[in-house]
Amino acid sequence: MNKSTLIHAYDRKSYSPRVMMKIDLRKAYDSIEWDFLHEMLVALRFPAQMVEWIMQCVTTTSFSLSLNGTQFGYFKGKRGLRQGDPMSPLLFTVCMEYLTRGDSQSVRVMMRAFLSFSAASGLQMNRDKSDIISVAECNRVVDKIVCRIRGWGAKHLSYAGRLILVRSSANTDARLFGRVFLLPKTVIHKVESVCRSYLWAGSADSHKVPYVAWDQCCLPKNKGGLGIVNCPLWNVTAIGKYTWWVANKKDCLWVKWVHQIYMKHSDLWTYQPTNNTSWVWRQVCKVKDQLMHGFVAHRWTESAYSVQKVYEWLLGAQQRVTWQPFVWNRVSLPKHNFLAWLFVKMRCLTQYRLIKFEVIADGICYLCGAQQETQAHLFFDCCYSHRCVQLLQHWLGVWWQGDCVDWVIKWRCKSLCQKMIVMAAISGLVYCIWEARNKCKVDMVMKRPETVIEQVQKVLRWRLIRNDFEQQKGNTLAWLRDKELV
C-alpha cells in the first residue's frame, strides 16, 4: 500500500514512461566494503577529518565468540556495518546514494549499473524478494490464470473436476492480487470469462452458452451456487479492510500518511478525495463509499474486520436453499453432485431446452420415444425412469411419490446416515438415468432399467466403503447390511 502511494501518478500520460524497482539486498549491513564506504564519503565531499573519524569507528570493530558459555578471544572484522549502531543506517544510505545516481534510462542499463554497484560495494541482490513493478502489473493475474487453464487442457474432465480447478484458481490467484488493490474492471471481466469458459467448455476461450448464469455459480453453496468466489465483490471486500484501518486509525505508516496528508481531520464518511491524491487512495475511497451503509448500519468498526460478514453483505439478501444437503451430499460422487445441482436448478440440457434455444425443432424422449423430453418427463414421468424408480424404492425399502428431491428433504428419518444414503441413491439414479439417455442418443443402445439400478448400487457400495461409516451403530448398520450396502 505504501509502495503504491509512493509510485502515485506513475501512470499519468503527461509523464515519461517509468518503472520502479524494489531490490532487496542480501545481508546488507554485514557485507558492505569499507573501501567503498570511504570512497563514497570522499566523493560526497565530507570533510577529511570527519571521514577519518567515521572510518575509525567502522574499521576498529572486533568480535568474540561465545561457545558453551565461554568467550573465545577477539578477532577483527574485515567489512560490514554494525547492526544496532545508530550511525549505521546513515552510512548505509550514503552507500546507496551510489545506486540512485546510476543510469536510469532503461531497466537494462539500470541492471548493469546495479551489477557494477554490487562488484564495488559487495552488496548482492536477493532475487527472491526483488520485483519490478510496472503499471501493467494487473494483466499478470489474467495471464497467470489463462496460462494455468491452458496447462490443464483437460476437456475430458467432468464438470465436477473442472469446478475444483476453477474454484482453486479463482480463489487463489484472483484473491491474492485482489487483496492489494482494486482490480480494473477489464481484468475482472477477463478472469471471469476465462473461468466461465473453462467450467462449461473445458477451454479458456470458448463461446459455449453456459447452462447457468455466472453470478448464480458464484453464490455460496447454501445460497444455491457452486461456491466459486465472486471476484469483483471479493475484491471490494478485501480493499474494504483499508477503510476499516483508516476509520480505526490503525497504527501504521500508510494510515498516518492518509490522515495527515489527505484527510486532515475531515469526517471519513463525507470525505471525497481530490484528483491530485494518489490513485490507490481514490480506489480505497471508492470502496469506502460502496461499503458505507454496511459500516454504519452494522457497526463494523466496533469489532475486528470480518471478511466473511462484509462479503455476505455485498452478496445481498439471498435466500438459503433447502436442497443443499441433497445436492452436496458427501456420500455421492462429485460428478453426481454436479448433475444434481443442474437437476434442482432445472438446467439439464434436455431436448426441451434445445428447442428453447432453437437448436432443434422437435425433441422426443430417447428412452420411450413417445413424449417430449422435458426434465420432468425424463426423470419422473417417462415409463423407463418410472421403472428405475420402482426398482430403487424396492431395494431401499422406502417409498415416495412425485418429486423425490422435495420428498427426501422433508423425510423425517431417525438416522441422518440413512437419510444421506437415500439422498445419494437418488442423485445416483438421476445421474445414471441421464447416462442411459445419452447412451441411447449417441450409441442407440438401450440399457435395461435393472442395469441402471445395479450401477447405482455399485457406486453407492463403493462410496460407503470409502466414507467411514464404522461408527454408525445399531439400526443404521443393520439397515445397511440388510440392503447389502456394506
Ligand SMILES: [Zn+2]
Ligand atoms: Zn420418455
